[in-house]
Amino acid sequence: MTAPTDSTDATDSLFKVRNLSKRYGSNTVVDDLSFDIAPGECLGVIGPNGAGKTTTIRMCLGLTVPDSGTIDALGLSMPRDALAIKAQIGVVTQFDTLDPDFSCAENLVVYGRYFGFSKREILPRVPELLEFAALSHKTDAKPGELSGGMRRRLSLARALVNDPKLLLLDEPTTGLDPQARHLMWERLQVLLQQGKSILLTTHFMDEAERLCSRLLVLDHGRKIAEGKPSDLIAEHLEPDVVEVYGNGAVALAEVPELKAMAARVEVSGETVFFYTQDARALLAALGARQSGLRTFHRPANLEDLFLKLTGRQIREDG
Incomplete structure (x- = not known):
């Protein structure tokens, strides 16, 4: 197997990807990709359109089956243990998947039921989740009544319903205005301070530099660089x-x-x-x-x- 290229100790990794590949016909979308995520670390994945970022996220979630390679998360194996792994991770996708017919509070309760929590168990957590998302004043509002930034923060709050160890965030601030992006960043930094790990894909370089402990740079499905943002800048640039x-x-x-x-x-x-x-x-x-x-x-x-x-x-x- 390909060894990690960064100083992260693979034995301490929360999430391990080795030699991951995915092809669609003659098009190789992800090509022999390996990386690790340590506890409390934010790993950023950047690259142009078509670089393989979203396909990588989908394979990490068990939504797309890789052609080769392995994914080990929290001591379990994807896709074999997909349900057990998903029970311990949180996901914010590129696109809004909130239920438009439910209020903010109801979205959190219903989502919690998917993880096996009873209504009695999840209801006490709803106020703290809404407070974290700066949405306490929108408890009874439906997603259609919220701004784009509010909906993204509600999606983040929903992803925390199961108190996950790892968050997978696929371009979580796309389409947000600067104020909404900064508030989202502040919330993600709080989660990192709490010891949660994050896998983040983004097109915003200021976002990557602000949040990420390490970066993977992908192009045409291959990893072309990996390291701390400051180290990569010093290595490759004047x-x-x-x-x-x-x-x-x-x-x-x-x-x-x-x-x-x-x-x-x-x-x-x-x-x-x-x-x-x-x-x-x-x-x-x-x-x-x-x-x-x-x-x-x-x-x-x-x-x-x-x-x-x-x-x-x-x-x-x-």
Whole structure:
């Protein structure tokens, strides 16, 4: 079996995936993927559309059967022990699966019954779950009366009904405004502080950097990088980035004097990105050029990493 590539001790892992593969016809969606999740850790999975993120989540939930590989969770094996594993995990999917006919409180009670809890057992937990989701004032409201952020928080509260050790979150903040996203992040950070583990897929690099202890970068179904966000940035990127835009900016990408001051130069739309070990000389040279240019100097970040490893070309879903 392929050994983990990070420092996580496999013997202490809450969740272990080894050599996981899934094909649909001639298309390999997940290709020999291995990873571990430690107790209290948030493992982020990032990659472009079609990278295999959702298929990986579905296999981890026993909803899709892998062609090869193993999934061990909480000392059990998926899909053989799917029901026992699902009883100890919580799930928030990309799409809203709340029951529109039930109130917030009723959604939690009915979901709890799926785990074998009696109504008497689950009712005392409803107020604390709604309080955690900042929805105490919406106890009797139905999902259709809630904002998108409220519905996502209710979905998170519902996923906690069985007090899971592990949460699987598939793009949980997609479609939310910045305020709603930040409130969701704050709730997820509370869960991590409580010792719960999270497997998170996301398209938001600021979300990944804020929440994740480690990251997997997937492309075309394969793991192309793994590690702590800060370590991956240091390993793959130059520390300084200078963005240049405005009239005549794109032409600067071919100026030998400027290219010599950068390790890499990339053009996206009307913006030129200079990646460099030290931006001071480059900024001085740009400042001496014609007016009309605008520059933005910043440290390298996860978005730069993502684009370097997977490319800037837009990909369609599927």
